[in-house]
Amino acid sequence: MKLSDVKKGRAVKIISIKSDLKKRLSSFGIIDNAKLKMEKNQGGVIVSLNGRLIALSKIIADNVEVEICE
C-alpha cells in the first residue's frame, strides 16, 4: 500500500521507493526496509523514524510503497 494511505499510529516498513525519489529520501534515512511510524496524515504526512520527525508532501507519500508491521 502507499504511504499516503496509512492511518495515523500505524508502524510500517518500506518496501519500495520511486527511483527518482530514492536519492533525496535516502539523505533523511528513508530507504528500503526502514521502519517508520505514521504520526499524522492529512494529505501530507509526518512520520517518525528512529526518534526523528519527517514531514513529507502527499506527492512523495504517494510514491512510497509500504507494508504494515504487526
Added chain:
Amino acid sequence: MRIVITGNPNSGKTTLFNALTKMNARVGNWHGVTVSVLKGVFNHGGIRHEVFDLPGLSSFNAYTMEEKASLDFLKAGDYDLIVNVIEAVRFDAALELTKMLVTLNKPLICVVNMTEDLIKSGGYLDFAGLNKSNIKFYRFNLSKKKQIKSLKELFASNILQTAISPDICDFQSILKCFTAPKNVFTKADKLLTDKLFCIIAFSFILIASFYLSFGRFGIGRLIGDALTDAFSVLGDFVANSLQNMGGSEFTVRLLDEGVFAGLGALLGFLPPIIILNFILCYLEQSGIIARISFVFDGALSKFGLNGRTIFALIMGFGCTTVAVSVTNGLENKSLKQRVIGALPFISCSAKMPVYLYICSKIVDGMNLFILLFIYVFGIAFALLFCFIDAKTSKEKSIPLILEMPIIRLNCLKNTLKPLINSVKNFIIKISTVVVAVSVVVWLLEAVSLDFKYLSANDADKSILAFLGRSIHFILRPIGIDDYKVGVAVIAGLFAKEAVISTLAALAVNLNLTLQSGIALLAFIAFYPPCVTALVCIKKEAGLFRMIFSFVFQFCFGLLSAYTVYLIFDNFVTAVNVVLLLIILITVFKVSKNERIFGKRKN
C-alpha cells in the same frame, strides 16, 4: 591549521563556529540558515587556526545548492581536520554522513551536541561503547562557553592525527550504542500540525505582528514615528546651526532634506522591521515554522510552491525587502526565483498609507472594500504568477521533505542574537542605499536641467519635475492631468511612503474621479517595489531578475490601471462580458459532464 566544521543541518555547527571565532554568524532552528561557507579564525597555543563553517549536509548525495557547496569544499580537501557536529537525537542519520566523511582520508572527530534533548525524549547514547570505536566521539554542550576552551585544545591535539581508514570502522557497533527516543510526536506537535488550529493561530500571530508593527496604535509605528520626528527636529537643528555659521543654502538643504530626511525615514521603518524580525526569528528558533510549513504545503503545492515558501509570501505583506531576504533559505533556485517574482504583487505595508490617502481623495466610507479588493487581487495575481511559472518551468516543482526540529519554546536567548545580527545587517546594508537614494531624489528636485541649484519654490524646473512630465503621458489615459502625480510615482520607486510626502511637498491638489483614483490605486499596487527591495532582489536572485521585476511590474501596473479605467468607463459592457463568460463556462461544464455521464451509462 585549517579546520572544517560539517554535519547534518541544524546540528550546532554555526554555534560551534561562533564560539570558536567569536563571530556572530546566524544560527537558526530551521534548515537552510547557513547558505554559504563561512570563514573565521581563532588562536590557541600561539598558533592561528582557520575555521570553515559549512552549510548543513545530510549525505554526499547533495541536493540543494548549499549542500553542493559543502560537498565541493569537502572534496577539494584543502583542510587539516574535519569536525563532524552531531545532534544526539539524530545520531543514526548523522552516522550516514560520518561513513562518507571517513572516506575523505582526513583526520576526523565527531562532536556530539544536545545530548540533554536526547535524554529528555527518552533516548540514550552509550559513550563508553562509542569510545571503543576507531572514530573519536566527544560529548559537548556547544551552547556552554566554558567548554569551548576544551574544544580548542581538542582540535589542536587532533589536527596531527592520521586519518582513519573506512575499512576498520565498525559502524554497526557504533549504531548499537544509540537508543532512539520514543514518542517524539508530542502534544505540542499534534496541536501545531492540526490544520484548523494552525491556521487560526498563525492568522492571529500575523494579524497581531502586523498590527504591532504597522498598526495605528502599534508600538512599531508609534516608536517609528517618534524616531522620524526626533530626527526631523535634529535635522532642523543642524540646518539652523549650519545656517547661523554661514553655511550655504545648498549644504543646509542637502543635510536637512536629503541626509536627515532619508535617515529619519529609515528610522521610522526600523521598529516595525525589528518587531517582524523578532517574531520571525522566534518562530524559526522555536521550531514552529516547520510545523506551519507542513500545514500549508498542500495548498501551496497547487501553485508550484511548497510549505517552505509560506513565510516569505506572508512577510511580503509587511515588507518586500524582508520577504525577499527570507527566500535565502529556499533549497531550490527555480523555487526561489518563483517566490521572488511573486512578491511584488503582494502589497507591502508601506503602500497602505498611500492607498488610504488616495481613497480619501476619491470616495468616503469605502476604504475597506477598496483595500480588500487590492489585497485579494494581489494575492490572486501572485499565485497565478507562481502557477504559470511552475507550468512553464523546465524544472519540476519541489515537494516538501522536511525534518522537523525539536520544539523549543523557551528560546528567547537564541532569538535575540540572530535578531540583533539581522537588524545590524539591515542598518548597515540597506540604510546606505536608502540614504543615498534620498540624497539623489533631493538633488534631482533641487537641480535644474542645466545643473543649476534651485530654491524650494522653483522645484517645478527641476530634473525630477522633468522626469515627472516625461512619464506623465502614461498617466493621461487614466484621466490624470497633473504631472506632479508622475513625480510622486517616480519618488515612490525609491520608497513608497515618498508618494504621499512628494504629493504633499509639491502641494498637489489631488482631484480625482472615482475611476481615475481606482486606476491610480491599481497602478501603485502593482508597479515596481521600492529600490531597497530591488537591491535585495539583485542580491538574492541576480541582476537579470531585478531588471525583469522592474520592467514586468511597471508594465503590469500600467496594464492593470488601463484595464480598471476601461472597466469603469464601460461598466455596463464589462458586467455583460463577465456574465456572458460565466454563462459560457457553465454551459461548457454542464455539456462536458453530460458527455462523461453519457459515456458511463453506455
